[in-house]
Amino acid sequence: MVNYNQGLDATFQALADPTRRAIVSALARGQASVTELARPHRMSLPAVMKHLKVLERAGLVTQRKSGRTRRCRLSARPLKKAEAWIFQYRAFWETQFDALDRYLAQAPTEDAKWPKNSSPQKPR
């Protein structure tokens, strides 16, 4: 349970940053070198490597040396676990959205409250 929790901590922490989420998106399309990953971001290579370290610690990214470059690869397992954790509350959010839909369906519409073409009544 401690490991499961630590895993989720690290995954959610890693995903709590737009650059790291963009790296996840890029790697979902295929493996890439650190330089390729850094290209779309206005960021120094060391800054991108720092983000990659966070993703690696969470097990989301693995790096492999290929000649003089490093290829990065996305690992599916932590993503799937994080999604499964949130997904267990699907019944909850569906109930909450259904209740909102029912409320909106029952509430009087603006049209009903303020009939069209009604001119302001003059005081008698």
Added chain:
Amino acid sequence: MVNYNQGLDATFQALADPTRRAIVSALARGQASVTELARPHRMSLPAVMKHLKVLERAGLVTQRKSGRTRRCRLSARPLKKAEAWIFQYRAFWETQFDALDRYLAQAPTEDAKWPKNSSPQKPR
């Protein structure tokens, strides 16, 4: 896009802690007071309130005063958004798990590599 990203940052950040995830779990079962939420955790009330603040900032929890107590309520929307973000990579992880399954199905089993009942050969 900035707001969408900031929302996801805050949600994933809020979920990156086991106490906060436990609070989300508890509130998915129904509204609760701060004291009720604090009970299962070996934590001071102010420490729990700090976690609640993080959840509130992410829009995951709303608090409402009811007499002398505060009732906390879980909000579905940020959970659903975070799940949707991860879920877009479902095709990726299914491909990766399928590839692993195919590899394991093709790989020779331990039994095939090391036939049972084989006795070590004596040197001639």
